[in-house]
Amino acid sequence: MTPIDRWRTMLLIRKFEEALDRRPDRGFQLFSSGEEAVAVGVCGALAGDDTLMCSGRSIGPALARGLDPADVMAELLGRSTGPCKGKGGRAHLAQPSAGFFGAHAVVGGNLCIAAGVALAMQRQRRSSVVAVLFGDGACGSGALHETLNIAALWKLPLLLVCDNNGYSVATPRAAALAPRQLSDLAKPFGIPGATVDGMDVMAVEGAARAFVERARSGSGPSLLECVSYRFATHSTSTRETRPAEELAAAKLRCPIVRYGIELETAGQLTAQLREKVEREVDEAVDRAISRAEAAPYPDRSEVLDDVL
């Protein structure tokens, strides 16, 4: 991924979610503004044959993995042209053929599924790696322990990425999780762990790249904690309860602004280029919306399709 593509993808996620949020028919959504660098950094480390899984907070991951924004928008707006025919929606977005094995809205519930996908990769002697994104909230769940243990024993090609945005709904991480660093949870199992700044896309990508290569070479799983912050409320129907100052301070660390400044300083993002990319992103989002709008809803009669 080129530096500009990284920045573009983060911007795409932000603007895509903003456009979606403006729609009265958007339904229940979980946004990832503030956390773009985590998804984009991790995907920057993945190859085409690798696959990504994530939690219900799935828009950033799906777009970072390179899904067509129009397909994602169609799925989120319940259109039958979405990759899941409009049945999955936000919490269950998936397009395995594009390297996105999908979202799963059970906190912690995606971890052992991801390990199973990694087991399949291993058994099929593919050199593919599975990366799974989950929140700090999932670190309280026993599923993490069971997955770490088996993944370590069987040296599964699995990268566990904790997007620690500091909250599980309204509960601060410190009230729910005893460990000082969440990546410490890997240690007893002999699994390498690292904690990086999740608002720094290059830090995420660098750490992820090392762990992905490790997994690819057969050395087994790893745990990457990315410390981020969520700018939006937990969901579109959740009230905000975080301190205003905390939120304001976090917004100053916006990963998109930050990476944009880095690129500017390095002379890689001129004003002109910035404008061009912003326009392209706006067009992509507009196109996604208009394509979705033009697409049909599923018919009630499809309710019993794809059950068995």
Place this chain on the structure above:
Amino acid sequence: MTPIDRWRTMLLIRKFEEALDRRPDRGFQLFSSGEEAVAVGVCGALAGDDTLMCSGRSIGPALARGLDPADVMAELLGRSTGPCKGKGGRAHLAQPSAGFFGAHAVVGGNLCIAAGVALAMQRQRRSSVVAVLFGDGACGSGALHETLNIAALWKLPLLLVCDNNGYSVATPRAAALAPRQLSDLAKPFGIPGATVDGMDVMAVEGAARAFVERARSGSGPSLLECVSYRFATHSTSTRETRPAEELAAAKLRCPIVRYGIELETAGQLTAQLREKVEREVDEAVDRAISRAEAAPYPDRSEVLDDVL
């Protein structure tokens, strides 16, 4: 507990189980010969107001906690004079009034229950501590992680004791558990852990005592791993698959023989005293058997009692 009482209790467990095993009507049982020092050492560190919980391997723990062998035998042989009226049996032995909150046969399933009992102690502002015994097998279960995390956050008065006998049924610990030391599992949570020789009753009691005092003083939970070995098959209906040499070597480390020699060397266990204790233990076991034999079975009509 006096040194002689420690030795006596270990001997009682051994002889009690041997007597039970000889009975054709004993049903399905899990014995703990070889592991007597773990239960006896832990109970040596508990006060009367503390409470003990354990896994389905419950005969040693129940006797170590001081339950009347006759009551335990009655329960195990399905007599209605058992503390659970013969309904609980081996896997679900309990006598809370005697400081034995009980056995629970779900591997890992007793951990969060024990934490809940500890929560009750804490809320009731009692200075009591809960000790819970579980096997190495339970260390693969997510319940341990969830319990460690919450117990650490809430500083629960809980002593987690892993009786690591090296096997879960026939699966060696190394094939099922990635950690080098099982007590390491406490570390990420900031919980103190220790690994001791579980065939050495004084080592177990010493470590348990420190952790119990810690919990009693309000400093929270701890994890004690006791490395032991089981002399019998997993259950009375399980075939033996462990290497004969391994078993033979372990038997040389018998905790009862070992502690007996220590006491002899220290002049605390004379041949005469040994004979007297052995005779008393035999009598206690005989009495347990004959009391149980004399006791009635529950009636079929009791099947619906105590449901709601």
Place this chain on the structure above:
Amino acid sequence: MSSEAPRATVKLFFREAIARALTEAMRDDERVMVLGQDVGRFGGSYKEFVGLIDAFGPERVRDTPVAEAAMIGLGVGAAAAGMRPLVSITYMDFLMLGLDPLVNYAAKVRYKTGGQLTAPVVVKTTAGAKGQGVAHSQCIEAWLMGVPGLVVVAPSTPADAYGLLKSALRAQGPVVFVDHKRLFPTAGEVPVDEGSVPIGRAVVRRRGTDVTIATHSYMTRVADEAASRLAAEGVSCEIVDLRTLAPLDVATVCESVAATGALVTLEEGQTACGVGAEISFRVREALPDVRVARIGALPAPVSSNPILESACLPDAERIAETVRRLLVS
């Protein structure tokens, strides 16, 4: 209710009725405490715990990690050791993660210890669909009805939510209190005086003569909508709100069905081995010749897609159509 003067009432939202019941119970009984995700300062996903942390402090109103197995296990263990915890499981789908301590310990501890221990925990959980998709929409209360040792309640009105929660917090053993996402914002009259609603009693919500609709929770409201439609066509429905699912108040259902001669069971969950299958069987033990039909979700997962969600779940039209068909059969 007796023939005395009508009791004074106050209008409360369903969520407020829950908070009120908890407030009174926690005031009266030091042993009552609340464990759950975001139940403290946040006040619960549906605001049903608002005010409790201010009144009773963070020791008794505890935010937990996302760890449903341990949450229920802790509640169950604490209950067995003398407390009266309420454990909040925000989505009934995730009750699955905590079934082991609930079913394998709480429901059996009284039995297996020969009465030495009992675990009077209340597990409060929210069933039903409201746009959140396949893993946040399920109704699995029928599973719990087949677990000896569990009491299951599922109120449909604020008054019953209040009164049944009061009873649940005083029960002898474990109680699963099932509410519903679509009920929290509904309002209803609740007696001003403190009181409770007994566990194990259904109630006739609407009087009618042609058919009995036996249902619970949010579907009680959908049944009422269907009954109003049918009334316009001259069909008179009696609606029995079960309120408690275990133990089932079969007598009240039978009394109604004996009069109407026809039974429709209605639930939001799956029909296979569901609440309706059980009620139908029990009613026909007493009244073998009544006509019976059952309604539930279609046999598919419940999508977050609004069209597919509504196609899957019972609605007034499906109920009305079922009643019409049954009455001509």
Place this chain on the structure above:
Amino acid sequence: MSSEAPRATVKLFFREAIARALTEAMRDDERVMVLGQDVGRFGGSYKEFVGLIDAFGPERVRDTPVAEAAMIGLGVGAAAAGMRPLVSITYMDFLMLGLDPLVNYAAKVRYKTGGQLTAPVVVKTTAGAKGQGVAHSQCIEAWLMGVPGLVVVAPSTPADAYGLLKSALRAQGPVVFVDHKRLFPTAGEVPVDEGSVPIGRAVVRRRGTDVTIATHSYMTRVADEAASRLAAEGVSCEIVDLRTLAPLDVATVCESVAATGALVTLEEGQTACGVGAEISFRVREALPDVRVARIGALPAPVSSNPILESACLPDAERIAETVRRLLVS
């Protein structure tokens, strides 16, 4: 079965039939693998996996930690990614620990991805009581019947264990294969030729004219014992072995009941919202006037106490008595 020459058979224990099915499936399909506690060198708690590790090696026959949630989750994830794992859950009671990946993912992944993914995992688990007490005796197959997307099979003979497991390992989606502690040591004839038994078809095990007993798994044998007793009294029982619980073969049950006019459902688990409640409802949709009774465990946990265990579970005498009462009603 056609009218051709009878197929040659060989006598196998139930546990051997399972091992044979797995051996053939693993030989034919590289994607099949086994995950479970003590399934490797030990060969399974009931010896049903004996020989597999020697034939296929430890990469394909994997011992797991005691971690039912992850075991099922891994199997489900691997299945969704193209493998065909069989996950062994030694006691059905502990299936509860893994219901989340099974019900919330495997059963729904095909639906929620619009058909992009499916999870053809086989979860093999052992139900029923045999002296191991309250947490090692449960039958919760009825819960699974209410989960759209799951297939549930529960054979009673070695031939069906073999044939249904072969089918399960080739199914499109997740299958729960329920066996029973008391079946493993039973023996029966199994065709020498390789083959399979189709999912979704019940079978008449014993021909009779007075009453139909619809049952599954180990209770099929108990039903047969009851039928022999009743035969001595001149009462002729037809026994339908359901074999598959989801989807239910209602047609075969109805055909039998249409002829006998009376239905007794029999299961080892709880009756409330159980298999029998469902069968009864479905049969009466077609045949509203037949007499029906159901039998299951009494509503109590199953103690390891032999007297209480046997008092709780259905036995030949209880079945015979139920049939006698039904036929005079």
